[in-house]
Amino acid sequence: MIVTIDGPAGAGKSSIARELARSLGFSFLDTGAMYRAITLGAIRKQIDFSDQASLILHAQASRIRWQNDQIFLDDDDVTREIRTPVVTDSIKYVANINQIRNALSQQQREIAARQDIVTEGRDQGTEVFPDAQCKLFLTASPAERAQRRHQQLAELGRPIPLEEIRATQDRRDAEDRERPQGALRPADDAVIVNSDGLNREQVVEMMLVTVRNKLDSQAKSASNNRSNA
Ligand code: C5P
Numbered sequence: 001m002i003v004t005i006d007g008p009a010g011a012g013k014s015s016i017a018r019e020l021a022r023s024l025g026f027s028f029l030d031t032g033a034m035y036r037a038i039t040l041g042a043i044r045k046q047i048d049f050s051d052q053a054s055l056i057l058h059a060q061a062s063r064i065r066w067q068n069d070q071i072f073l074d075d076d077d078v079t080r081e082i083r084t085p086v087v088t089d090s091i092k093y094v095a096n097i098n099q100i101r102n103a104l105s106q107q108q109r110e111i112a113a114r115q116d117i118v119t120e121g122r123d124q125g126t127e128v129f130p131d132a133q134c135k136l137f138l139t140a141s142p143a144e145r146a147q148r149r150h151q152q153l154a155e156l157g158r159p160i161p162l163e164e165i166r167a168t169q170d171r172r173d174a175e176d177r178e179r180p181q182g183a184l185r186p187a188d189d190a191v192i193v194n195s196d197g198l199n200r201e202q203v204v205e206m207m208l209v210t211v212r213n214k215l216d217s218q219a220k221s222a223s224n225n226r227s228n229a
Contacts, residue, residue, distance in 0.1 A: 001026070001116050001218070003211055004124035007138035008184060009172045010145035012195060012203070013120045016138060019204045021118035024211060029111055030071075031121035031128075034104050036082035037064050037073045039094045043086065049093035059100045064107070088172075098181045105182075122176055125187035134214040136207055137186035140195045145169060 005017045014030055021028035038059050047054045065072045070079045105128045125135035146166040153160050176184040191210050195203045
């Protein structure tokens with residue numbers, strides 16, 4: 001089964017999707033990490049972000065690989081470095097190029113073809129896996145997402161004013177929603193989960209109920225098909 005989770009930055013998708021996958025015994029795919037890795041590679045190679053042809057060649061030549069919870073770009077462990085602000089601020093140059101999106105979407109489909117998976121990103125339920133059996137869209141109000149991020153950073157000893165976090169978040173939301181291909185939006189058949197006022201365990205629990213219902217109805221229709229055959 002393929003479970004997609006899409007949603008805006010700061011809604012807690014990664015940690016929730018990871019936890020959901022663990023509870024279900026499914027694999028987990030963080031597609032944002034793929035866009036981050038390609039962006040980091042472009043920064044390292046000092047590719048000019050206005051040079052789309054070089055960015056495409058770079059993406060085609062890059063090898064992304066996972067080992068446990070670590071992500072490797074051409075055999076180099078980039079797990080931490082892909083989360084730095086310089087990468088986050090530059091992803092749009094890579095994520096706005098359709099040829100790169102198509103190549104990464106193809107890799108995502110190949111990974112999902114081999115296993116039961118929870119995959120998270122922006123376009124998983126809409127463009128990459130339009131036929132996924134279970135689609136979730138995880139969101140939270142902009143104020144709550146910014147507040148959570150503010151608290152997270154403070155706990156890491158990196159206090160940043162709330163207004164600054166909110167402004168960056170609004171900019172990223174707009175970039176993600178306005179992208180011509182792979183734009184952030186819920187699929188028509190997605191279940192919307194709003195995590196305002198809920199903790200991680202509560203959100204995972206809600207999602208588990210949805211996924212188990214889908215698994216049950218799949219099992220029922222498979223058995224009906226068998227008895228009608
Ligand atoms: O999920 P995360 O915040 O790590 O994603 C980083 C960025 O990668 C997003 O803001 C978006 O621009 C891009 N992205 C995308 N399509 C995906 C996943 C991420 O365009 N499926």
